[in-house]
Amino acid sequence: MRMVTMRKRLRDLYLELLARHGHQRWWPADTKYEVVVGAILTQNTSWKNVERAIACLKASGRLLPHAILDMQTQELETLIRSSGYYRQKAERLKLASEKWLELRRSRLGTNDLRKQWLSVRGIGRETADTILLYALERPVFVIDAYTRLFCSHHSLFEAREYDAYKCFFESNLPSSVPLFKEYHALIVEWAKANKNRQKEAGHRARNTGH
DNA sequence: CACCAGGAATGTA
DNA sequence: TACATTCATGGT
Secondary structure: OOHHHHHHHHHHHHHHHHHHHOOOOOOOOOOHHHHHHHHHHOOOOOHHHHHHHHHHHHHOOOOOHHHHHHOOHHHHHHHOHHHOOHHHHHHHHHHHHHHHHHHOOOOOOHHHHHHHHHOOOOOOHHHHHHHHHHHOOOOOOOOOHHHHHHHHHOOOOOOOOHHHHHHHHHHHOOOOHHHHHHHHHHHHHHHHHHHHHHHHHHHHHHHHHO
């Protein structure tokens, strides 16, 4: 398929998703730093559980990089317990907070910034790109399991490597932060709606089947 | 009871 | 490079 065709296809799919599901308002957070915290807490974890943890952090008045760094590890673990993997994530939050403060006044380009975040233990490609896009406003397309499913379902692209998918979207879409934010959020919404539909279909098959 | 959720690190071959 | 295992809570 020609490049031009793929670009139009990606654009049309975006407009379809937007018309069907509406503006998603991602990432839900009061501050940029809260985006970083949420990005780590939601690793392989439902957002519902993350919301509780973030609420606990807010209630304690310590949803700030210095406060996280000064806190006893065990205390931090207790606050974020509901998000699961709380030992790993407590450590990751501290390392990420250090990096956040370190890069606070830097003027690095997007690529160098990405390398900086990827060098933090506990921050992989998806989490790094989530931070870059939703907290640092960089035009980076976030890839997750849903994005791969979306590509496969619509016969858009097939690959194994994360960066291959990232390159596919970034080279076939205009480099726009609002667009990248919305598209990724819409793909997640599409996947969830898709899943609900399958669940409903299963119920109907059971009811009419017997 | 099993399975999954807005992943990443580590070890093995 | 390609898989398997581990980490842990809460919902279905």
